[in-house]
Amino acid sequence: MLVSAKEMLNKAKAGHYAVGQFNINNLEWTKAILLTAEEMKSPVILGVSEGAGKYMCGYKTIVGMVEGMIEGLSITVPVALHLDHGSYEHAYKCIEAGFSSVMFDGSKYPIEENVEKTKELVKVCAEKGLSLEAEVGAIGGEEDGVVGNGEVADPAECKMIADLGVTMLAAGIGNIHGKYPANWAGLRFDTLEKISEMTGDMPLVLHGGTGIPADMIKKAISLGVSKINVNTECQLAFADATRSYIEAGKDREGKGFDPRKLLAPGTEAIKATVREKIELFGSAGKA
Numbered sequence: 001m002l003v004s005a006k007e008m009l010n011k012a013k014a015g016h017y018a019v020g021q022f023n024i025n026n027l028e029w030t031k032a033i034l035l036t037a038e039e040m041k042s043p044v045i046l047g048v049s050e051g052a053g054k055y056m057c058g059y060k061t062i063v064g065m066v067e068g069m070i071e072g073l074s075i076t077v078p079v080a081l082h083l084d085h086g087s088y089e090h091a092y093k094c095i096e097a098g099f100s101s102v103m104f105d106g107s108k109y110p111i112e113e114n115v116e117k118t119k120e121l122v123k124v125c126a127e128k129g130l131s132l133e134a135e136v137g138a139i140g141g142e143e144d145g146v147v148g149n150g151e152v153a154d155p156a157e158c159k160m161i162a163d164l165g166v167t168m169l170a171a172g173i174g175n176i177h178g179k180y181p182a183n184w185a186g187l188r189f190d191t192l193e194k195i196s197e198m199t200g201d202m203p204l205v206l207h208g209g210t211g212i213p214a215d216m217i218k219k220a221i222s223l224g225v226s227k228i229n230v231n232t233e234c235q236l237a238f239a240d241a242t243r244s245y246i247e248a249g250k251d252r253e254g255k256g257f258d259p260r261k262l263l264a265p266g267t268e269a270i271k272a273t274v275r276e277k278i279e280l281f282g283s284a285g286k287a
């Protein structure tokens with residue numbers, strides 16, 4: 001059964017570790033993540049972007065697949081199925097389809113509108129027992145326009161959104177989605193510290209987990225980050241392993257063209273990446 005991310009994240013915040021959100025793209029991805037979380041006795045959040053939702057033939061297909069897999073693979077650890085960077089419209093679609101958690105990313109709106117829409121979704125999610133992630137937009141402009149710096153949120157705006165009663169809060173602290181540029185300035189721990197102070201017990205979310213050095217991840221967790229999103233890293237691992245298989249000509253040996261064989265090395269590579277992250281985040285054995 002799918003669960004809200006609330007309990008697992010409150011425990012993570014109190015226990016000074018983080019739960020990974022691993023984004024899914026297809027059956028192999030989902031299977032690899034669920035099996036690894038189970039093996040490591042870690043709670044887990046499966047992230048679905050709107051694009052991935054469309055690719056997997058809609059949110060209902062995904063709910064069916066994930067619920068079926070939890071049963072079919074005898075998964076006992078807590079699993080939350082979460083919409084990643086949802087628009088207002090898609091947040092409702094996922095709530096209706098049976099997701100147990102949604103992110104409403106109102107960061108592109110002026111803060112007043114972000115507050116208004118987030119407040120409404122807080123109410124809807126609370127009624128249904130779902131967790132809700134909100135996001136605060138970037139501040140300023142000039143210095144953030146420099147390549148190499150990620151977005152940075154205003155701690156006062158973070159408090160405004162946190163006070164609405166969301167389950168977890170994403171705020172820019174210099175993090176970037178996708179691959180980090182060589183001249184990346186690093187995480188802004190000064191900002192994270194202020195946000196943490198002002199938002200109290202609120203579990204904070206770090207997006208763009210791919211390529212942030214392990215020591216920075218650990219420091220971010222010590223300062224209140226309780227959920228870390230990983231997407232690109234699994235994609236790179238999958239692509240590399242699949243490339244090696246094809247380049248070695250294995251698809252041309254015997255029945256090596258069988259998708260169950262062709263996609264196996266990539267699936268194993270996702271498992272290895274997830275295992276490494278769960279260890280780094282400290283959520284192993286916390287289920």
Ligand SMILES: [Zn+2]
Pocket residue numbers: 085177207208229
């Ligand atoms: Zn993100």
